[in-house]
Amino acid sequence: xxxGTTAAxxxxxxxxxxxxxxxxxxxxxxxxxxxxARSIEGARSTADAAPLEPGTVYRSSLPSSGKVSYRxxxxxxxxxxxxxxxxxxxxxxxxxxxxxxxxxxxxxxxPCSVDTTSFGAARSPHPVAAWGKREISPAKxxxxxxxxxxxxxxxxxPDGEGSSPDAWDxxxxxxxxxxxxxxxxxxxPEVWNSASPQPLQGEAERRRGGEGFxxxxxxxxxxxxDGIRPGRTLFYEVPVxxxxxxxxxxxxxxxxxxxxxxxxxxxxxxxxxxxxxxVADVGVGYDxxxxxxxxxxxxxxxxxNRHAPTDQIGAMRFAxxxxxxAHLAEDVADSFGDGPFAMTxxxxxxxxxxxxxxxxxxSEPKGVFEVTDQDRQTAAEGVAAGDDTALRVVAVGGIGTxxxxxxxxxxxxxxxxxxNVV
Numbered sequence: 001x002x003x004g005t006t007a008a009x010x011x012x013x014x015x016x017x018x019x020x021x022x023x024x025x026x027x028x029x030x031x032x033x034x035x036x037a038r039s040i041e042g043a044r045s046t047a048d049a050a051p052l053e054p055g056t057v058y059r060s061s062l063p064s065s066g067k068v069s070y071r072x073x074x075x076x077x078x079x080x081x082x083x084x085x086x087x088x089x090x091x092x093x094x095x096x097x098x099x100x101x102x103x104x105x106x107x108x109x110x111p112c113s114v115d116t117t118s119f120g121a122a123r124s125p126h127p128v129a130a131w132g133k134r135e136i137s138p139a140k141x142x143x144x145x146x147x148x149x150x151x152x153x154x155x156x157x158p159d160g161e162g163s164s165p166d167a168w169d170x171x172x173x174x175x176x177x178x179x180x181x182x183x184x185x186x187x188x189p190e191v192w193n194s195a196s197p198q199p200l201q202g203e204a205e206r207r208r209g210g211e212g213f214x215x216x217x218x219x220x221x222x223x224x225x226d227g228i229r230p231g232r233t234l235f236y237e238v239p240v241x242x243x244x245x246x247x248x249x250x251x252x253x254x255x256x257x258x259x260x261x262x263x264x265x266x267x268x269x270x271x272x273x274x275x276x277x278x279v280a281d282v283g284v285g286y287d288x289x290x291x292x293x294x295x296x297x298x299x300x301x302x303x304x305n306r307h308a309p310t311d312q313i314g315a316m317r318f319a320x321x322x323x324x325x326a327h328l329a330e331d332v333a334d335s336f337g338d339g340p341f342a343m344t345x346x347x348x349x350x351x352x353x354x355x356x357x358x359x360x361x362x363s364e365p366k367g368v369f370e371v372t373d374q375d376r377q378t379a380a381e382g383v384a385a386g387d388d389t390a391l392r393v394v395a396v397g398g399i400g401t402x403x404x405x406x407x408x409x410x411x412x413x414x415x416x417x418x419x420n421v422v
Contacts, residue, residue: 238322
């Protein structure tokens, strides 16, 4: 069903309808970059590569052809991750296999990792992220020394059929994960519940999605509804602790426009881990009738998953906020109008939280690979970074001024820890 904005609705629904109506009056940016992100220029030669500091968010750009490089100094004990979010310019077009490619190498050109993320069969340009990894592991003899490492970013298919020669914006963030006190397992768990449960049932609650990783809207277990327009991308985050499994089903409601047609992978739902590494995705084809699909079965979060032979399982390697990124293909508008379209996310987090590995030292940014009680509370309340909803709720909730201030400051402290990693 296409969400309307004229029917009688409650105060919360009216506010959402007003926001959705404003989407049609302007041409919003396809991505909300982290506030305070530092501008940095990618270099054609590694000799000119600018440095990346773990825990800092950067904004850069990618030319239509060729690769750009950045450098990062690493010690000999920490795992390091560099995620790059590519944001095609409005009005650009892409080929079937186009996307972003991120590779990491040491100072002698030895490859540490290569990762590619594409836009999908719908050929609808939208923000996508890929990551580079430097892992300290007995099974990985390369890239274990302290020194300078280089991150390379390039388009996958800039000359492909249908690809336009536009520069893309980039958001980069580097993170480090300390070593564990014990050596631990050297292979992934062999047994885990790979059966997909029935999608979570219940009345859907409205939860407005964010427009970037830094402003992702927190979700906990539940059934959540939002309106999404063709060409737009919405971001959510779900805290998943050690030992817990995440199951997500996405639904796109039927259209009331009377249009006909079909768009393959009209709704693309991608899952990224706390380091913004791509985990899995699922496409929902659309012909105007209600459609749904689920992310593939994923193992419980476990430090040992990193030893798995498949990237999908290997990405479920740490606790923290897992990101759900939903994109509705531009072509949907050609057949069924501008929407917004009703999207429902059925989110299940199963299993009891367990103790994680005993890290020696702190991650950078701090706390990114853990889930706290405050994180769970934030997910239950659905307060995104930069949103003053928490303060408004406290102000009208009958709590005294002093208590309201303390609660508000507590919420902002939690959000600043995870979101504002500059």
